[in-house]
Amino acid sequence: MLNLVSLVIGGLALLLAIPAFLPLLGWVNWLILPLALIGLVVGVLSSKTSGRNLNIIVIIVAIARLMLGGGFI
Template structure:
């Protein structure tokens, strides 16, 4: 059950993160990354790894986008 919740959080993170890829909306990554961290934490509590892995991949992608945009120096 927690894996399904983690996957749903990951899908919300993905939807918001795709909006954050638009020019001038990179600041949304500061909101998307903590949501992904919560999803990864919920996924870590489950017995399956799918939701946790999805959220970890999304965190890495959006953190890289934030670094390329100059949000993290």
């Protein structure tokens, strides 16, 4: 059950990350990171790994976008 919750949180964060790739919307990644971290914590508590892995990917993508935009050095 926790894996399903983690997958839902990760999917929501991933959907929010898509518009964050547009110019001038990179600040949305600052909102996506805490959401993905919550999903990661829930995924770690689960016995399965798919939700955790999805949230790790979302976190890596958001941090990479912040680094490219100069918002995270």
